[in-house]
Amino acid sequence: xxxxxxxxxxxxxxxxxxxxxxxxxxxxxxxxxxxxxxxxxxxxxxxxxxxxxxxxxxxxxxxxxxxxxxxxxxxxxxxxxxxxxxxxxxxxxxxxxxxxxxxxxxxxxxxxxxxxxxxxxxxxxxxxxxxxxxxxxxxxxxxxxxxxxxxxxxxxxxxxxxxxxxxxxxxxxxxxxxxxxxxxxxxxxxxxxxxxxxxxxxxxxxxxxxxxxxxxxxxxxxxxxxxxxxxxxxxxxxxxxxxxxxxxxxxxxxxxxxxxxxxxxxxxxxxxxxxxxxxxxxxxxxxxxxxxxxxxxxxxxxxxxxxxxxxxxxxxxxxxxxxxxxxxxxxxxxxxxxxxxxxxxxxxxxxxxxxxxxxxxxxxxxxxxxxxxxxxxxxxxxxxxxxxxxxxxxxxxxxxxxxxxxxxxxxxxxxxxxxxxxxxxxxxxxxxxxxxxxxxxxxxxxxxxxxxxxxxxxxxxxxxxxxxxxxxxxxxxxxxxxxxxxxxxxxxxxxxxxxxxxxxxxxxxxxxxxxxxxxxxxxx
Ligand SMILES: Cc1cc2nc3c(=O)[nH]c(=O)nc-3n(C[C@H](O)[C@H](O)[C@H](O)COP(=O)(O)OP(=O)(O)OC[C@H]3O[C@@H](n4cnc5c(N)ncnc54)[C@H](O)[C@@H]3O)c2cc1C
Ligand code: SF4
Numbered sequence: 001x002x003x004x005x006x007x008x009x010x011x012x013x014x015x016x017x018x019x020x021x022x023x024x025x026x027x028x029x030x031x032x033x034x035x036x037x038x039x040x041x042x043x044x045x046x047x048x049x050x051x052x053x054x055x056x057x058x059x060x061x062x063x064x065x066x067x068x069x070x071x072x073x074x075x076x077x078x079x080x081x082x083x084x085x086x087x088x089x090x091x092x093x094x095x096x097x098x099x100x101x102x103x104x105x106x107x108x109x110x111x112x113x114x115x116x117x118x119x120x121x122x123x124x125x126x127x128x129x130x131x132x133x134x135x136x137x138x139x140x141x142x143x144x145x146x147x148x149x150x151x152x153x154x155x156x157x158x159x160x161x162x163x164x165x166x167x168x169x170x171x172x173x174x175x176x177x178x179x180x181x182x183x184x185x186x187x188x189x190x191x192x193x194x195x196x197x198x199x200x201x202x203x204x205x206x207x208x209x210x211x212x213x214x215x216x217x218x219x220x221x222x223x224x225x226x227x228x229x230x231x232x233x234x235x236x237x238x239x240x241x242x243x244x245x246x247x248x249x250x251x252x253x254x255x256x257x258x259x260x261x262x263x264x265x266x267x268x269x270x271x272x273x274x275x276x277x278x279x280x281x282x283x284x285x286x287x288x289x290x291x292x293x294x295x296x297x298x299x300x301x302x303x304x305x306x307x308x309x310x311x312x313x314x315x316x317x318x319x320x321x322x323x324x325x326x327x328x329x330x331x332x333x334x335x336x337x338x339x340x341x342x343x344x345x346x347x348x349x350x351x352x353x354x355x356x357x358x359x360x361x362x363x364x365x366x367x368x369x370x371x372x373x374x375x376x377x378x379x380x381x382x383x384x385x386x387x388x389x390x391x392x393x394x395x396x397x398x399x400x401x402x403x404x405x406x407x408x409x410x411x412x413x414x415x416x417x418x419x420x421x422x423x424x425x426x427x428x429x430x431x432x433x434x435x436x437x438x439x440x441x442x443x444x445x446x447x448x449x450x451x452x453x454x455x456x457x458x459x460x461x462x463x464x465x466x467x468x469x470x471x472x473x474x475x476x477x478x479x480x481x482x483x484x485x486x487x488x489x490x491x492x493x494x495x496x497x498x499x500x501x502x503x504x505x506x507x508x509x510x511x512x513x514x515x516x517x518x519x520x521x522x523x524x
Contacts, residue, residue, distance in 0.1 A: 110317020118208025265449025
């Protein structure tokens with residue numbers, strides 16, 4: 001490693017080269033003492049790591065490190081940039097199999113945490129930027145790709161968490177960035193110097209940003225020539241001067257501050273979102289990966305969403321937990337063998353595996369880009385995410401059906417621990433005689449947590465809007481559905497058109513070509 005790299009590997013506040021982070025506990029310690037400007041409940045948080053509302057989200061990210069230690073075959077991959085095995089969240093997909101393994105890792109982490117483990121946006125940002133920076137350089141003679149590779153190598157060696165900051169606050173949705181009454185509704189460059197650029201604006205709903213080491217900022221939508229200053233991509237440390245974090249409130253989040261661990265439902269793990277306000281924040285030139293190339297913004301957004309919409313098969317791991325919780329609630333009530341309960345569990349599984357099927361198929365049908373990175377199939381990635389906007393709601397409804405109303409009317413843990421009330425609750429909230437009332441309460445609280453509480457943010461509303469609201473997928477499905485080709489098939493068989501059956505085009509940018517291409521997208 002050269003001297004420049006040694007300096008660059010150092011986070012903004014540290015004075016010596018950081019040790020690569022290996023375990024969850026090393027990761028947790030790496031977050032201490034960064035003096036981030038984080039506001040929660042109207043107060044500046046002294047140390048996010050020690051805040052009871054924030055800590056469960058940090059624990060969820062820590063699992064991404066511990067899984068890599070326990071199951072390196074799932075959560076690590078051999079990096080062509082460092083020659084070492086690196087955390088899969090920092091790996092550039094070298095094959096369709098690499099894409100598939102990303103999804104398997106995401107499902108496993110969903111199972112282990114029951115929530116959003118936050119590290120995928122950075123993974124999908126790196127993978128999409130790999131091809132986009134390559135193609136920008138090819139067209140314009142810029143040097144963005146090599147800069148990205150330099151930064152990626154550092155991130156891989158240090159094993160950093162990278163937050164992906166795409167969604168702007170957006171103001172009036174009917175107007176483009178340059179048409180907004182307030183120019184700061186979309187993040188934009190305010191000043192350019194020889195050394196770098198300054199950016200201003202705010203990114204909303206930023207998953208895991210406070211738990212990250214670095215952020216990659218990206219534009220959120222297609223841009224025109226007038227939006228040149230909004231076409232900006234760059235990497236900056238989370239503690240860069242001028243950044244303020246305003247923590248996102250989650251349903252029932254203060255239960256994490258209660259005594260005991262029953263009412264929280266999932267006391268160990270949660271997701272995290274915050275708004276990031278950038279007040280003329282500096283990004284050095286060597287960390288800028290797009291500056292003004294507005295014609296490449298839509299390519300970046302479309303490729304990023306291709307990765308990220310397929311990444312939403314993370315929800316199948318969370319779904320596995322919810323199906324297990326519903327089955328346990330039925331068992332505790334003595335109804336696990338009843339036919340309609342079994343049928344509901346089958347339906348929940350069917351929906352969950354439908355998400356998995358489309359997500360994993362999007363990866364298997366991935367194709368190589370010019371830069372060498374593999375991109376998931378656009379159609380199947382969008383279909384996967386579109387299923388995710390619906391099925392978790394139905395799985396959640398069925399879980400609540402099986403759980404019964406007690407899930408939302410149960411007394412608190414304080415009553416359960418109360419000398420006078422505790423015995424009454426123990427007696428009257430019992431289900432099957434051989435199962436403890438406390439176990440029953442714990443499972444019902446978990447279902448509440450996942451369908452109404454903190455982790456419903458990740459399992460339900462994030463499923464709806466994260467990586468784009470449902471209409472965004474429908475637009476892309478419409479764009480790629482090749483309706484003329486399908487009409488042609490029908491007209492030929494109906495005898496309307498003679499001999500119009502066309503060969504399937506071999507251009508892998510079309511869906512049917514990818515369907516019939518040899519496996520791994522090896523075009524002939
Ligand atoms: C829990 C969670 C985590 C997230 N994590 C991240 C993250 O880590 N990084 C990140 O960058 N983003 C993240 N997002 C943001 C996510 O991508 C956005 O929520 C999503 O793109 C929708 O944007 P919005 O929330 O501003 O909704 P809006 O844009 O306000 O959309 C609301 C409704 O209006 C419709 N609408 C909006 N604009 C138009 C238009 N011009 N024409 C027609 N209809 C329109 C939409 O289709 C939708 O139905 C996250 C979101 C959530 C909820
Ligand atoms: S919602 Fe899923 S894909 Fe997105 S960051 Fe969370 S766990 Fe990863």
